[in-house]
Amino acid sequence: MSAHGTTEEPGSGTAGTAEPSAGGTPTTRGQAPAPASLAELERQVAERRDGPAYGQDSLISCDRLVRIFTADGVEVQALQGLDLLVGKGELMALVGASGSGKSTLLNILAGLDVPTAGAASVGGYDLLAMDAKSRLRYRREVVGFIWQQTARNLLPYLTAAQNVVLPMQLSGRGGLRHKRQRTARAAELLGILGVSHCADRHPAQMSGGEQQRAAIAVALANDPDVVLADEPTGELDSATAEQVFGAFRTANEQLGTTVVVVTHDQSVADAVHRTVAIRDGRTASEVVRRTEIDEHGQESVVAREYATVDRAGRLQLPRDYTEALEIRRRVLLELQQDHITVRPDDHPAQQQD
Numbered sequence: 001m002s003a004h005g006t007t008e009e010p011g012s013g014t015a016g017t018a019e020p021s022a023g024g025t026p027t028t029r030g031q032a033p034a035p036a037s038l039a040e041l042e043r044q045v046a047e048r049r050d051g052p053a054y055g056q057d058s059l060i061s062c063d064r065l066v067r068i069f070t071a072d073g074v075e076v077q078a079l080q081g082l083d084l085l086v087g088k089g090e091l092m093a094l095v096g097a098s099g100s101g102k103s104t105l106l107n108i109l110a111g112l113d114v115p116t117a118g119a120a121s122v123g124g125y126d127l128l129a130m131d132a133k134s135r136l137r138y139r140r141e142v143v144g145f146i147w148q149q150t151a152r153n154l155l156p157y158l159t160a161a162q163n164v165v166l167p168m169q170l171s172g173r174g175g176l177r178h179k180r181q182r183t184a185r186a187a188e189l190l191g192i193l194g195v196s197h198c199a200d201r202h203p204a205q206m207s208g209g210e211q212q213r214a215a216i217a218v219a220l221a222n223d224p225d226v227v228l229a230d231e232p233t234g235e236l237d238s239a240t241a242e243q244v245f246g247a248f249r250t251a252n253e254q255l256g257t258t259v260v261v262v263t264h265d266q267s268v269a270d271a272v273h274r275t276v277a278i279r280d281g282r283t284a285s286e287v288v289r290r291t292e293i294d295e296h297g298q299e300s301v302v303a304r305e306y307a308t309v310d311r312a313g314r315l316q317l318p319r320d321y322t323e324a325l326e327i328r329r330r331v332l333l334e335l336q337q338d339h340i341t342v343r344p345d346d347h348p349a350q351q352q353d
C-alpha cells in the first residue's frame with residue numbers, strides 16, 4: 001500500500017449460503033434446516049417484492065451481464081454474469097488480469113458494444129434496449145470516454161479548445177446554443193484541468209499528459225453523468241500519470257462527475273475510493289478506502305478488501321486463500337452469530353463422490 005498512512009486489511013474469505021439456525025446456534029451446511037412456516041415464507045416474498053429493485057438508486061447498474069464473442073467459430077465468454085453497481089459521484093477503478101473482461105465492460109457502458117444477455121443501465125438508459133437515436137444521444141450526453149492512446153482522443157487538425165467545442169456543437173444542446181457560450185465553457189474546462197496554456201495548440205504541439213487532460217475536457221464538454229476511461233495513464237510516465245489522474249479527481253470533486261477508470265497502474269488503483277477487481281468476467285473482490293481520524297486527530301486512509309457476493313449469493317474465494325488451505329472442490333460452511341466460517345473439506349479423499 002502507499003506510504004501515506006494507508007492500512008490494508010486482508011480479503012474476507014467468507015462464503016455465501018448457509019441455513020440460518022434458530023437461536024443463533026452454529027449450523028453446518030448439510031444438516032436439514034427446519035422448514036419455514038408458510039406465513040414466514042409469504043412475509044419474505046412480500047418483503048422482497050416491495051423492496052427497492054436491484055440497482056434502483058445507482059447511476060450504473062449491471063445485473064448478471066453476459067457478453068459472448070464468436071471468432072472463427074470459437075465462443076469466448078468475456079463477461080460471465082457480471083454484477084456491478086456504481087453510485088452517483090463515485091470515483092472508482094476497475095482492475096484485473098489481462099483478458100478478464102474490463103474493456104468489454106467499459107465498451108458496453110460507453111454504448112459502443114451491446115451485451116449478449118443480462119441487464120445494464122446508466123443514468124436511466126437501458127443499454128440493451130436503446131434504438132440508434134437514443135444510443136447516439138446517450139454517447140453524446142450521458143457518457144464521456146477516454147482511450148489509452150492519446151492520439152485517439154483528439155482530432156489532430158483542431159486545437160485543444162476546438163476539440164472541446166466540437167461535442168457541444170454536435171449535441172446542439174439548448175443551453176450551449178451560442179458560439180460564445182461554447183467557447184467560454186471550453187476555456188473553463190481547460191482551465192479547471194490545468195491546460196489553459198494548450199487552448200490554441202494542436203495535439204502535436206502538446207505532451208502526452210496535456211493531451212490526456214484536454215481529452216478529459218472533451219469528455220466533460222456536454223456535462224455527462226459519467227466519464228469512462230480505459231487505461232488513460234497507460235502510455236505516460238508516473239509523474240505525468242499522477243497529473244492526469246489529478247484531472248479525473250478534479251472532475252469528480254469539482255464537477256460531481258462519476259468516474260470509472262480501467263487501470264493497471266497501482267498508484268491510480270490506490271488513489272480512488274473503490275477498486276473493483278474483475279476475474280474471469282465477473283466481479284471478484286473490491287477494496288474500499290475510507291479516511292479515518294484517530295484519537296490524536298491523525299488522519300489515515302484505511303483500505304479494506306471485500307469479496308463480492310453476487311445476486312445468486314455466490315462468491316469467489318481469493319485464489320491465494322484456496323491454495324493456502326488446499327481447497328479444491330467443496331468447503332464446509334458454518335453460520336455463526338455474526339459471520340460464516342469456511343473450512344476445507346475434512347474428507348478430501350471422498351472429493352470424487
Ligand SMILES: Nc1ncnc2c1ncn2[C@@H]1O[C@H](COP(=O)(O)OP(=O)(O)OP(=O)(O)O)[C@@H](O)[C@H]1O
Pocket residue numbers: 069070071076077078096097098099100101102103104105
Ligand atoms: N471483439 C472480440 N472478439 C473476440 N473476442 C474478444 C473480443 N473482444 C474481447 N475478446 C475476448 O474477450 C476476453 C476479455 O477481453 P477484454 O479486452 O475485455 O479483457 P481486458 O480485461 O480488458 O484485458 P486487457 O487488460 O488485456 O485489456 C478476452 O479473452 C478477449 O480475447
